[in-house]
Each structure stands twice: as structure tokens, then as C-alpha cells.
Amino acid sequence: MYVIIAGCGRVGAGMARRLSEEGHDVVIIDEDPASFRLLGERFGGQRVVGAAIDWDVLIEAGIEGADAFAAATDGDNTNLVCALIATRAFEVPCSVARVYDPLRAAAFAGLGVRTVCPTEDARTLMLDEVRTCPAGRGE
């Protein structure tokens, strides 16, 4: 599988390393070349420096032949815009955007953009944790 990841932070770099180890072709894009340090020295994929909403940068990353696109930069709007570009302009069959804001994540999911909302996930998991706590300590 040919995968492009936008944003080389903890999530993007972690995904890139794992997918690369699994034998996939991985290209990672970030505006800041220093961020590629998170990939470690053994990362076998390609690194592209540039803004992921720039079509020329996406083309350089090989988006015209990509099977999947994941947007995990630190900006919700950037992630949504590049996922929209990947899907609508380059017909990438599967693209997903990380969106921290639950309202925007839900709204764009309704418009056909696949979104992952860490805030919603954390909310659910934290609630589950809290609900398993035994009550009655103050009684």
C-alpha cells in the first residue's frame, strides 16, 4: 500500500514508522525538516518538506498514485482541507483527517470526510474510567 501522511508529530511519525515497518510505501510531509527527527534513523520511507495543502507538494509526495492519505498536522482546518484535496482533486480512495474539535469533526464527517476526533475518544475513555470508580468513600 502507498500511504501519504501529512504532519510529522507524535501521531504522524508514529504511523509512518509502523506502516514502514509493516512493509508499506510511506511518504511523510512536514513544513519543518527538524520534525523528521521523530522518525528515527531507520525510517525507510520518503520525507517531503512543504505545506500539505500545497498541491505541488502533494504531487511531489506522489498523491496521484496514493492508496491512502492521513492528515495529522497540528491544525484541524489544515487537516480537513488537505483531506478534501486528496479526496476531491486527486481521488485518493481513502483519506482521513485528525480533528480535535468534536463539532467540526462531526460536521465534516457529515460531508463525507473521514475524521478521527481524539477529543471525543478521550472523553469517552475518560468517562469509562471514571464510571468504573467505586463510589461511597465519603459515606
Place this chain on the structure above:
Amino acid sequence: MFVVVVGAGKVGLNVARSLALLGHEFILIEQRRTRYDLLLEEMEEGLLFGDGTEMWVLEEAGIERADLVVAVTGDDEDNVIIAQLAKHVYGVPKVVGRINNPANRRTFDLLDVDATVSAASMVISMIEHELPHHQFVPLLSLRRENVELVEIEINEESPAAHLTVSDLRLPEGVLLATILRGDAAIVARGSESLLPGDQVLCLLPPGREKELIRALLPGRRPEDVQAEAGRDLLGP
């Protein structure tokens, strides 16, 4: 008409002022606290503090009943997202977006923004302050509505210099909306005098630029003045 303007930079503020002058209802959203506080001194109403890409802020602004949304923040991603939310979530009939980086024009076209205003024109308007021969800057084009917003610098040779707004002879259909003088923007009331060095913002139907240039800058060939500003700024 009710208009939601997101981003109270130079473009957003002047759009809001023009809307006020034309008697339209508007709300201007700004997320920078210092800018918001500064504008609060000028505008008693129609100003909202917040991130205009947050849906609850847009809803507080009343986007559900907006006839037009103008997304003119300094971030192209934000402008695109505001346009998408406005059109596809809130059913706003028309959306204008500002392109800060010309490389992003394709994205605005792809995502069906009705009209775009290019940042390149902003750069030229900044250059204009340094280079006095840049006297004409197209700022905004609403193609379907047949309205353009242009900026013209009044010089000493202009017959408009030292005249009051009501004494000006402007071409049919042209509205002089705002006078930019130093750091101030002045509503162009009839009694206001134009001074050399003023920049005036005019609303006009497309195709009237040459007549307007002839009226305000008669010593110059309109073609030359427009060529300096870059014809492509008004879009295709």
C-alpha cells in the same frame, strides 16, 4: 441583506464599513484580542470576538440566517473551512473567500467558493504606500453580483483633490465608500474633503474602472494605471 464577515483585518474591516454605508446588516468576527479591543472603540455593534472557524462562534453570529459570508482571515485553510461550513452545513447562499497564497487558488476553485479576493492585491496595496505610481488597486470582485471594490490614490494633480465628496463627478453607478488617510478610515460623507495622498475605496459595476480612473486621475492613461496594478487580480 445580512452578512457575516470573518476576519477584521484591513479587508474585513473595509468590507464591513462598506456594508454599513450601503445599509446592510453585518457582523464582523475577530479572534485576535488586541485587534478586537481596538475596533471596539470604533464599532459599537456588529463586532464579535472569537474563532470564526468554530461552529458555535458562527452560530452565535447568526450564520444560519446569513445571506452572504465573507471569509477574509489571514489563513487560507481557515477561509476554506469557513466557506465549507457556511455553504454545506448552514446553507448560506453565497460565500466570498480571501486567498492569501496564490498557490491555493486551485483549492478555492475546487471547493466551490463563489468569489475570491486575492492576497496579491493586498501586497500591491502595501507596495502602493511605498511606490506612489501604484494608484489603482482592484481589491475584490463579486462576479455574479456585478460589483467590484477598488482602491485609488488621490494625488496633487487629481481634480478630485481638495474637493468634497458631494462635489465629485463620479461615473454612473460608482459609490465612493471610504477614505483611507494615514492609519484612519473615514466614512465618505458628502461634506468630507479629499486630500492628496488619500486612498479611496469605491464600489462600482465591472467595466467602469477606466471611467473612474479618468475621473479621478485624468493625467494618466487608464490602461497604464491598470497594467501597473496587474489586470489578473480581478480574476478570470
